[in-house]
Amino acid sequence: MALRYGVMKIETLDLRFQGSEHVIAAFLVHGPESPVLIETGPGSTLPTLIAELDRRGIRPADVRDVLVTHIHLDHAGCAGWWAREGARVHVHPIGAPHLIDPSKLLASATRIYGDRMQTLWGEILAAPADRVVVVEDGATIEAGGLKFRVVETPGHAWHHHVFCIDDVAFTGDAAGIQLPQHAWIDLPAPPPEFDREAWRTTLSRLRELDLRTLYRTHFGPGADAAAELDRFEETMEVAVDWIRDMFERGLEREAMIAEFSRRMRERASAAIDDGDARAYELANPRSMSVDGISRYWRKKNAS
Numbered sequence: 097m098a099l100r101y102g103v104m105k106i107e108t109l110d111l112r113f114q115g116s117e118h119v120i121a122a123f124l125v126h127g128p129e130s131p132v133l134i135e136t137g138p139g140s141t142l143p144t145l146i147a148e149l150d151r152r153g154i155r156p157a158d159v160r161d162v163l164v165t166h167i168h169l170d171h172a173g174c175a176g177w178w179a180r181e182g183a184r185v186h187v188h189p190i191g192a193p194h195l196i197d198p199s200k201l202l203a204s205a206t207r208i209y210g211d212r213m214q215t216l217w218g219e220i221l222a223a224p225a226d227r228v229v230v231v232e233d234g235a236t237i238e239a240g241g242l243k244f245r246v247v248e249t250p251g252h253a254w255h256h257h258v259f260c261i262d263d264v265a266f267t268g269d270a271a272g273i274q275l276p277q278h279a280w281i282d283l284p285a286p287p288p289e290f291d292r293e294a295w296r297t298t299l300s301r302l303r304e305l306d307l308r309t310l311y312r313t314h315f316g317p318g319a320d321a322a323a324e325l326d327r328f329e330e331t332m333e334v335a336v337d338w339i340r341d342m343f344e345r346g347l348e349r350e351a352m353i354a355e356f357s358r359r360m361r362e363r364a365s366a367a368i369d370d371g372d373a374r375a376y377e378l379a380n381p382r383s384m385s386v387d388g389i390s391r392y393w394r395k396k397n398a399s
């Protein structure tokens with residue numbers, strides 16, 4: 097579905113990650129001059145993305161600007177491919193070197209995903225340095241005849257940006273995960289950079305922007321920004337406290353994952369059924385958040 101906002105039209109493209117709908121999106125923003133792509137998805141979904149563009153009469157060469165909220169593989173895994181096609185890839189200063197030389201990114205992802213790397217993420221190509229545009233907090237990206245405001249939004253990752261036009265924002269993972277037609281907003285808190293305090297500050301910043309519509313990479317637009325940010329923050333706070341409580345009770349990782357999953361399902365059950373809970377967990381594995389929040393507490397306790 098396409099939504100229009102003045103001169104701009106936004107389409108949510110379902111990249112059908114691992115054959116499932118509503119897991120990873122990219123956004124096609126039709127500006128007055130040219131289309132702008134927000135998020136690339138991973139290499140494994142590139143054929144789907146190209147097919148979606150093709151259905152709209154858009155060739156890869158027509159896309160001159162690509163904005164990525166952060167460099168995790170589900171958001172920017174094929175940024176290098178787009179850069180090689182000649183697009184400018186706009187990215188956070190901390191993320192930029194890893195697009196130009198993805199070897200560290202690859203190594204850390206391989207530690208997590210092992211022999212599932214290729215199936216999950218496909219090919220990860222290095223971006224030519226002259227195609228990578230570093231953008232910082234407060235900057236304006238002029239692309240497609242539109243102006244995107246850059247807002248630094250750490251919490252999920254230190255190098256996370258949200259891009260805003262008027263009261264519309266592309267939030268990456270900064271406003272959590274919300275599947276279409278669902279009220280539940282899930283917490284993506286992967287290691288190694290999840291940080292509660294940073295995320296609180298991010299949510300305050302987002303509230304101050306008086307946003308109306310949040311386009312989440314997982315998945316699509318939510319049109320009640322203020323309430324969604326509140327619901328998301330409440331869930332983050334309780335989830336982080338649960339893990340601390342489990343630490344204090346001396347639980348091992350597997351037991352933590354089981355208890356965390358059960359508690360999240362209970363909390364979500366007012367809003368979604370079991371089938372939906374599974375769909376959320378595909379987009380956001382519970383083990384990841386347990387590892388991310390555990391690491392956050394270990395670091396905090398050590399300091």
Ligand SMILES: [Zn+2]
Pocket residue numbers: 168170171268269284313314
């Ligand atoms: Zn993500």
